[in-house]
Amino acid sequence: MSRPCYAQVDLEALRHNYRLAGELAPSAQAVAVVKANAYGHGAVEAAKALEPLAPALGVACIEEALELRHAGIQKPILLLEGIFSADEVAIASEEHFFLMVENLEQIEAIIQADIDQALHCWLKVDTGMHRLGLLPEQVDAALAVLKASPNVQPDIIMASHFASADELDNPSNAEQLRCFDKLIAECEQAQGLDQSLANSATILAHPSAHRQWLRPGFMLYGASPFTEDNENAAKLKPVMSLISEVISLRPIQSGERVGYGGKWQAERDSIIATIACGYGDGYPRHASNGTPVLIDGQEAPLVGRVSMDMITVDVTDIANVQLGSRAEMWGKNLCVNRIAEHAHTIAYELLTRMPARPPRVYQNEHPNREA
Numbered sequence: 001m002s003r004p005c006y007a008q009v010d011l012e013a014l015r016h017n018y019r020l021a022g023e024l025a026p027s028a029q030a031v032a033v034v035k036a037n038a039y040g041h042g043a044v045e046a047a048k049a050l051e052p053l054a055p056a057l058g059v060a061c062i063e064e065a066l067e068l069r070h071a072g073i074q075k076p077i078l079l080l081e082g083i084f085s086a087d088e089v090a091i092a093s094e095e096h097f098f099l100m101v102e103n104l105e106q107i108e109a110i111i112q113a114d115i116d117q118a119l120h121c122w123l124k125v126d127t128g129m130h131r132l133g134l135l136p137e138q139v140d141a142a143l144a145v146l147k148a149s150p151n152v153q154p155d156i157i158m159a160s161h162f163a164s165a166d167e168l169d170n171p172s173n174a175e176q177l178r179c180f181d182k183l184i185a186e187c188e189q190a191q192g193l194d195q196s197l198a199n200s201a202t203i204l205a206h207p208s209a210h211r212q213w214l215r216p217g218f219m220l221y222g223a224s225p226f227t228e229d230n231e232n233a234a235k236l237k238p239v240m241s242l243i244s245e246v247i248s249l250r251p252i253q254s255g256e257r258v259g260y261g262g263k264w265q266a267e268r269d270s271i272i273a274t275i276a277c278g279y280g281d282g283y284p285r286h287a288s289n290g291t292p293v294l295i296d297g298q299e300a301p302l303v304g305r306v307s308m309d310m311i312t313v314d315v316t317d318i319a320n321v322q323l324g325s326r327a328e329m330w331g332k333n334l335c336v337n338r339i340a341e342h343a344h345t346i347a348y349e350l351l352t353r354m355p356a357r358p359p360r361v362y363q364n365e366h367p368n369r370e371a
């Protein structure tokens with residue numbers, strides 16, 4: 001017997017979501033973003049599942065890239081924030097890491113490095129997000145310096161990132177695109193270079209920004225980045241299901257309270273099911289009363305505070321709940337976005353903050369030969 005809480009990870013769903021990105025932008029290539037432990041799903045397993053499909057993988061930093069190399073991943077790996085110190089340039093060159101280049105200090109470190117293998121560089125331009133990237137007016141000179149360096153491969157990729165791609169009507173999307181296109185049109189050094197602008201929301205909803213290289217992250221894990229309905233996002237398949245069981249069932253009388261602080265009070269005689277999954281397992285502590293939980297496929301509301309190891313659910317209105325009944329906190333049958341909404345956060349955070357405690361149980365590690 002062991003504690004019944006685990007995170008099931010369906011690697012065929014992951015591959016399906018990656019393929020969807022390719023179908024939506026058939027002439028582009030897609031770097032599969034597996035940073036932050038593949039958004040909580042397990043970076044090595046996700047990278048192994050995606051490596052046969054993707055020309056490259058994307059991570060945030062060199063430590064994440066080295067973890068993949070040490071696990072046997074051979075494809076190029078893009079460091080989405082580039083180098084954090086000059087000594088990382090030599091490692092990137094030896095290990096075939098692509099570098100996002102986003103400031104003048106990084107450029108200096110790259111051109112000064114003593115390396116044998118020239119690097120693939122992606123030049124990040126700040127088109128309005130004001131987080132990372134060179135200013136548009138710095139780009140021409142920066143490209144000239146990079147192109148003149150034997151340390152840099154000539155096929156530099158021009159990149160930028162949208163601040164609000166998940167907000168379909170936000171005018172900043174068109175403004176950022178206009179800024180980028182104007183820069184490319186006016187910058188002699190940028191002529192003929194490949195471009196990369198598209199994260200998940202852009203891939204799903206902004207085809208004019210697909211260009212040559214996509215960078216899908218969140219969509220790979222099967223939830224929509226949008227709050228409104230989207231036809232393409234509806235084709236995504238959830239990858240992670242957080243599963244556990246009912247470990248205790250008790251009747252309580254009207255007026256009795258449940259959980260730490262007695263914050264929920266029954267308004268009728270009720271049946272409370274306790275499930276072995278709490279904030280120590282990644283369930284959000286701020287999930288409010290009424291957050292849906294699926295018990296043997298039926299929705300019932302969370303009641304009372306979320307504990308470290310358990311949650312309590314009002315199962316008065318659903319039939320046949322027993323000790324051992326299966327509980328799904330989110331996953332294939334209950335969209336993680338609904339839980340995030342009840343917890344006043346986003347599914348990106350819920351997935352990425354999944355702790356190691358619930359074992360990851362991988363399904364479909366090998367592609368179905370008929371698929």
Ligand SMILES: Cc1ncc(COP(=O)(O)O)c(C=O)c1O
Pocket residue numbers: 033080161198199200201215216217218219225
């Ligand atoms: C530069 C860059 N590209 C791509 C991604 C992937 O974005 P998403 O997970 O929204 O697809 C990120 C994520 O933060 C990013 O920072």
